[in-house]
Amino acid sequence: MHKIVEWLEHRTGIQTVIKDFLYEDIPASSGWHQVIGSMAVFSFIIQVFTGILLAFNYAPTPGDSYLSVKYIVTELTGGRLIRGLHHWGASIMLIIVVLHMLQVFLYGAYKKPREATWMVGVVLLLITLGFGLTGYLLPWDNRAYWGTVVTTQIAGQAPIAGPYLARLLGGEGRIGVVTFARFYALHVLLLPPLTMILIGIHVYLVRKHGVTPAVGDTAPRRKFFPEQVFKDTVGVTLGFLILFTLAIVADVPLGKLADPTDTNYVPRPEWYFLFLFQTLKFFKGPMEAVGSVVLPGLAVLALFLIPFIDRGPLVRLGKRTFAFAFAALAAIAWSGLTAAAISTTPKNTEAADSAVEELQAWQQLTPPELEGLGHFRKENCKTCHVGAGKRGIGPDLTQMAAAHRNAGWMVPHFKRPSQIVPGSSMPPVQLTDPQLNALSAFVLKLTPQNEASLLSAPDFAVQGASIYEANHCGACHQINGAGMKMGPALDGVGQRRDRAWLEQHFVDPKSTSPGSIMPPYKFEPQEMDAMVKYLLQLPKAG
Amino acid sequence: MDPENLSHEPAVELSPTRRSFYIKFIYGAMTAIGAALAVPAGIYLLFPPKARKEGDYVEAADLSRIPVGTPEEISFQRTRIDGWKVTSEKATAWVVKTADNQVTAFAPQCTHLGCAYHWDQPTNNFVCPCHTSAFSVDGKVLSGPAPRPLDKYMVKIQGNKLAIGPLDTHA
Incomplete structure (x- = not known):
C-alpha cells in the first residue's frame, strides 16, 4: 500500500496536492459557522450520484418518462429510496445553499477582496434553482406538467426577451416533446458541469483569499485538518441523516400521467417558488410582468451587487444590525408569502398517491360479469373470436351490431347459434341459463379500449367472483353497483379490512361483526384464497 | 457563538488523543455515508425487477x-x-x-x-x-x-x- 502511494506521488504529486489542501492554514476564529459550505458541496455530490442512478432507468421522453419513474419506484428494489434521496436532496441542497449564503451575508464575508467569491455564489444559487425548475418536469405527471406550464408562461412575460425565452424553452405556451428535451438537457447536460466548474472557481477563490477571519483575530492560524474537517464532517453527517430519514419516511408523490386536458388540476410550483407565485397575485394586467420578471430580476441583481452596495470595513457580527434586520425582513416576507400561497391552495382532487396503482378496467366489472369472463375462458371463445380488432373464425366481439347488444339476442344465440345466425359454425354453449346470462353480461362489456385489460383479469378475481355468485353473496352485498344493500357494500373493503379479518369473518361472521346476520361460509383453502384476494382488490365506489 | 471571543483563545496544538478522535470520526462517518449510498445503489442496479405478471401462456x-x-x-x-x-x-x-x-x-x-x-x-x-x-x-x-x-x-x-x-x- 505504502509503495503504491509512493509510486503515485512520484508520478503525479497527488499526495502533495491533497496535503496542501488539507493542511491549509485557517484563522483561529474559524469554526462551526463555516461548515455549511462543505455541506452544500456534499449535497451536490449526493444529487449527482442519485441523479446518475435514476438516469440508468429513466426514459427522457414525455409519457415514457412517467412509466419509467413508476417502474423505478414500484419495480426496482431500492428505487423508491434513490428517488427519495434525489427529490428531498434537491430541497435540502437549496436550504443549505441559502443558509450558507445567509451566514456569509450576516458575517459580511463578501467584502473586499471576496466580492468575486460572493458573485460566483449567487450564480450557484440561481443554478440550484434552475435544477429545481428543470427537474420538476421530468416525472411528467400532472404536477410536473402544470407546474411547468406556469413557469414557461412566466418566462414568456419577460420584457423584450420574453418571446425568445419562451421559444428557447420550446414552449410558447404549449409544453411537449421539445420543452421536455430542453429541460432534460439543461438538467443533466448543461447545469451539472457548469455547477462543477463554478464550485471549483468558488473554492479556488475561497482558498486564494483564505477563510474570512473574525475582526481582530490575531491568534496563530490553525490547520484545516483535522479539526475543521471534523466539524464539516459532523455537519455533513447531520445533513445526510436528515435526508436519509426523509427519503425513507416521506413518500415522493407521483400523480397521474400528465394530462393537458385535465381542467381540474390546480398547478403549484415547488415549495421554494411559492413566494414568487404568491407575489404574482399582487400584479394585475400589464403590470404582471413587473411581479413575475422585473421584481425578481431586480432582487437577483441587488443580491449580486451586495459587495458593492455595502462597502464599509468589516465589523464584528454584533454590530451588523442592518444586515440582521434586512435578513429578518426577507425571511418574514418569504414566510408570509409562502404561507399565504399554501393557505390559498385548494386541495387537489387527485389523490397525491404514492401507491400509483391505476384502476384496471377489469376491476370495475361486477361479479356476474367477472364470472362471465370465467365462462368465456373455459369455453375458449377467444379461439374463434380473436378480437384485437381482427376477425377470426368468428366476428370481433367489440364490434358487434347494435341489434345484438343485449342478453335477449345473445342468450338464445349461445344455445342454438345456427338458428339465430344461419350458417354460423359456432358450437352451442353448454351452460345453464344463469351462466349464459353471466357470459352475455361479460361479452356486452367488451369494447376495443378495454378488451385487453378485461381479458387480462387474474384468475383469482374470476374464481373469487364465481364463488361470490355461486353463493349468492349479491343477495345482500353490493360490488361496483351490482347487488343488494342488505349488508354493507364491499367496494374498497380492502382499505377497511385485512386478509385475516376477512377469513375470520367468513368462518364466523359474528366474531368479527357482532350482530351480523350473515351465515358462516366454509370454503376450501384455495377457494378462500381466491375469494379474499378478489375482495381485497375491489376498488372504492365511484 | 461570537468568533471574536474565539480569537482570544490561545491557539494550542491539538492534543494527540483529540486529533486521533477527529480523524477516526472523519473516516468513520465518511465510510458510513459511503456505505449508506453504495449498498442501496448496488441493490438498485443489480437486483432484478420485482416479478411482474409474466409467464403467461x-x-x-x-x-x-x-x-x-x-x-x-x-x-x-x-x-x-x-x-x-x-x-x-x-x-x-x-x-x-x-x-x-x-x-x-x-x-x-x-x-x-x-x-x-x-x-x-x-x-x-x-x-x-x-x-x-x-x-x-x-x-x-x-x-x-x-x-x-x-x-x-x-x-x-x-x-x-x-x-x-x-x-x-x-x-
Missing part, C-alpha cells in the same frame, strides 16, 4: 395442423415486458410433434450466438447458417460450436390447441 397453434415428426415454424403474438414497457410482439417457435402427441417448442435462436436457424429437410437436422451448428430433431447438438441443446419453451396442450409459455429454464 399464449395460444400459438392448432395442433391438428402440425405434421407428425417434421418441425414446423409457427409464429404467434405474445406480451413482452421490457423494463417499463409492455409490448405485444411477434414471436416464433419451431414446433415438433411426435406420434404420441408429445409436443416440443424450440426457441428460434441458435444456442451459440443467437442466429436464427432453420430446418434442413435433406439432412433432417436444424442447421444454423452462421457457424454451421447442427441440431437433431429433438434439439441435441450434432456438430458445430453450439454449447448446449436448443432452448425450449414451456408448452401446454389444451385439447387441440398448443399454448406456449416462457422459456423452460429448468431443462
